[in-house]
């Protein structure tokens with residue numbers, strides 16, 4: 398299909414290099430990594446080589462990497478298993494109001510069923526939390542702080558380093574959902590004193606249902622998925638070796654310089670969009686802010702007076718895919734909890750915004766086509782209104 402794809406925060410196309418690696422491994426490296434014969438040993442070697450590549454990408458040790466079925470499993474594991482292992486030390490957890498549902502839903506479960514208390518840090522109109530709010534929320538009985546590295550709907554980045562510094566001398570474990578940030582920002586779990594970190598391969602041109610949870614040595618809890626002894630008894634189930642090898646390839650493809658190059662390219666796309674919308678006198682505002690240090694692949698725009706659904710449909714007719722919010726809520730057009738946290742319930746932004754998210758295959762020409770369709774649609778709708 399010849400679609401122009403601008404929904405890379407929802408998922409990305411598998412890159413050619415990942416595809417080649419996975420095709421080969423699916424066919425040829427099918428042994429169970431826990432077995433002792435040559436075919437199994439080959440899988441085991443590929444598994445451990447992949448683990449080493451991935452560990453290096455966040456300055457962790459290979460034995461601190463546990464492969465998972467994706468970001469959701471990493472987030473659920475970090476939250477549910479920390480709660481189980483540490484409830485005797487306290488039942489208070491801190492998070493933000495703009496986390497992904499993979500964080501919010503397990504927390505809600507703990508609140509409703511297990512007597513936990515959760516503090517949701519508010520955000521300002523740029524989607525940023527305040528460190529002072531975090532410091533004020535921290536209590537002696539806080540056992541877990543889970544704060545995303547960067548937001549999937551508006552691209553704001555959280556002060557992970559500062560929070561890590563504060564938690565260095567506190568009992569609370571520090572988890573971050575780095576699913577969106579992993580392919581774009583420089584992550585160093587030692588520098589930032591991160592205890593747990595979850596990622597997902599399909600957000601950086603890797604396969605779906607594949608991810609890892611970084612768990613610092615010394616952070617101990619029972620396995621979320623119970624069964625066999627894979628992953629040093631930390632995650633049962635036969636490893637998806639071709640998927641893991643594909644993930645490692647995706648990680649190799651985003652070197653530090655490549656991340657910087659993508660951030661710069663996407664920042665340029667944002668400016669291109671904003672400038673051309675202004676030139677065409679489109680009445681719009683950015684949800685959040687355009688700032689080079691944010692996740693530049695996400696641009697959330699309020700097109701004043703034009704419903705998300707109408708704009709999305711018009712773009713779809715022109716063969717362009719964008720999101721009406723986060724992928725998980727877009728299907729049902731539920732109001733975005735992120736925009737609600739930023740602008741308050743009832744803000745017109747919640748029903749008149751689209752999220753454009755860039756990936757490695759997007760080009761300037763595609764961005765121009767996108768703008769052309771937005772401009773045409775807005776003018777047509779405004780003319781209709783004036784009649």
Ligand SMILES: *Cc1c(COP(=O)(O)O)cnc(C)c1O
Nearest residue numbers: 467468469497499549576577597
């Ligand atoms: C996509 C996403 C997830 C979920 O990851 P899956 O691999 O799809 O389970 C979690 N958190 C954030 C911030 C995401 O963008």
